[in-house]
Amino acid sequence: MSDNRQLCTFYLHDLFFGVDVVEVQEVIRAQKTTRVPLAAPAVNGLINLRGQIVTALDLRIQLGLPPRADGEVPMNVVVRTPEGPVSLLVDRIGDVIEISEDLFAPLPETVDERMREVVDGVYKIKDRLLLALKTDVVTQISDTGAAA
């Protein structure tokens, strides 16, 4: 049991990610979003989470993946960070899976740098690879106000 980890999984573009369940506050449907002009491109906007104002980051843009096609509605994965909850917009939610640490492997050096920054490592599960996301890093915005 000590070697097992529970991950909340989701799909993004052609990738399969997982976040430790204890870090996930909740998963909710697309919300009415308030745009934030001048913010970094990855900032999708602000949502009202039962009175709490939460910043939604588009994980696709944050990870440098191609943008979501028109009409595709993202899901909010609200993760806890030391600075308060942050919502990550993902394509589709997967199951919560229990996974053995034995299957863990570091990310190969050949994967691009941005990905290696935010991904802890990879779990080699049966039919595909599960990327373990580092929520503390992925919720960082290096320079705000860069957008025109």
Add this chain to the structure above:
Amino acid sequence: MSEMDEIVREFLVESTEGLDQLDRNLVLLEQNPGDKSLMAAIFRCIHTVKGTSGFLGYSKLEGVTHVGESLLSDLRDGKKALTPKITSALLQLVDAVRRILTAIEATAADGQDDYPELIALLTRLQKEEPSKTTPLSGGGGARGGTPQAPPAATPDPQPSVSAAPASTPAVGVQVVSAEASEVGAGEPRERRGDSVSESSIRVDVGLLDKLMNLVGELVLARNQILQFTAGQEDGAFNATSQRLNLITTELQEGVMKSRMQPIGNIWGKFPRVVRDLALACSKQVRLELEGKETELDKTIIEAIKDPLTHIVRNSVDHGIEPPATRLASGKPAEGCLRLRAYHEGGQVNIEISDDGAGIDPERIRQKAIDRGIVTAERATRMSDREVFNLVFLPGFSTAAKVTNVSGRGVGMDVVKTNIEKIGGTVDIQSKPGEGTTLKIKIPLTLAIIPALIVTTGGERYAIPQVSLLELVRVGGDREGDQVEWIRGVPVYRLRGQLLPLVYLSQQLGLEQVAGLDGLPAARNIVVLQADERQFGLVVDGISDTEEIVVKPLSKQLKGIPAFAGATTLGDGKVALILDVLGLAQRSGVVSEVHDRSLGESVLQGQRVEEGKQTMLVFQAGADPAAEGGRMAVPLGLVARLEEFPRDKVEGSVGRSVVQYRGQILHLISLSELLGTGVREVERDTVQVIVYSEGDRSVGVMVDRILDIVEEQVTLEAGAGRSGLLGSAIIQNRVTDLVDLPGLIRAARPDFIEAPALAGAGAAA
């Protein structure tokens, strides 16, 4: 173990409070050496700390307080008179105790330092022969305005009355600590018999913050319900929601009040600060506090603590002169530092004034010029008030020498930033020889504020009502009731004043304002006040005012200067709160000092009767014998009128220049610019209209300055010539209106691009 921690924590809280009181009391005692109840209170406080520290096993703390107690005991019994030396030593004791308490809080042990010197000093003072001199004779330091009370050694007029209540609690304390040490782990009980402590309780700030948040939520829910109610017919429901509305408002007020603290809480330490500083600088300073009971939200109190301390230190160190200097200039030797706080229009005003040397505007001008902050020419044109506000620029210090107290040039800018951070403003006024006054205006609270909701680009934004002056709708039908452009800058004539406009959509990067042609027909202008300047914010629509709860922006959004926070609106959607000052700075309305002064000079030129404009009428490019060639520009665009002897005009790379105020002023001929082909008539002198922008100036040569008139100017469609806006009837004569900025820009593109350095305009 946890019970022990509890005791230690309580001890720390109580002792820290006691120490703050002690600082004040010691300074008070110095002013009223005969006050036995003060003496007793001081003794009691040190005694309590000593007793409890002994019981808790903090031997170092006990050691230090013990010698202090012995000295205080002698003072109390009248064996010794209070001298400034003793007061200083006792204040040092307070500092030492404070340091030890901090150490206990951090490490649970009473630190490494035994304070042997302090102990020796206190012991020596106690052993010293009782001084026969009157306390405070000749010495500097803070003193009260009250006449000196008799020294402690002389019998008190009412010994029985004042001594009795003073000694009783002291005994009581002894009993409590003795009892506690016997029991071993008994909780230290209420020690002060004040009636205040019985009618009030100590509440954790975290709990208050939580309450405030909940009330914020409630206010939002209330807003939502009220919005919903508007479309309902049900009478009972409407009545209930009205009730909810009222109760919520009252609850909100109540909770906000619970967070209010009198400003006296932070002023409490100033007597000590001023006293120590006055002693260190050998000055005599009297501190007057007025409006101590003025209440402010706790978060704001915290935020202004450091800026206020800084200003007070500055005033004592730089403002108030040494006694000798003061006497020489006919002032009393004792300087006066006055702090005044009062409510005004939903804001709190704090004034810090001294009757010291004041600030010499000339010295600041010189310093600003030396540092290259403004050009000499600009500096002479700035008003004294603008000049004084230069001290808020980073790295600007007027102190002739740097002391360990202040004068390093860091500080005033930090003071300004900190105050602006909480939505306040700071202004400085000074009269050389008479003193300096700093005026701070701050909001009462930050948590729930009234705001105007506007829409732009399909989103709603909240504008804090404090910055709001008025709302204007631009129709576009009436003459002059429209947005006009000065060199690509949109302005609006608001009752004769030129109001610079800022397009919100443009500032937020939502759209580009095309310029003169791409202007929508009707727009809403929100007139805002930022940093003593007014500007108009152009928005798509204006919705309503709402009480909003300010929520901070998440880390990902920090650093966007346009937003101060976010809030949830009645319908549950999130709206961003605009940072008015940030927007003003971003758009350049208040960005730089020189821009601002230019703006003001423009405004002054335009400050005339409604609909009328002050115009400078002159003649150019025409045969002077014949009529015609009458032209005019708004006086606001004219920096200065000059006349130069013809022989002073020199040629420089094919252009005319003249030496002007130590710089090179380029001259251009208006007739050449307009292409009329007629040159100015050769006279002994040339008349020049000086036009300035930023730091650069250009002289426009004209034939003759005719007049300055104030008239209703109705522009007729243009004469078709470039550089002319059109014609108007001025003084019953047809006069061409010259587009001065446009002309200069066309003739001298480098005028705008040239670096802002003084005299660099000559580089062309």
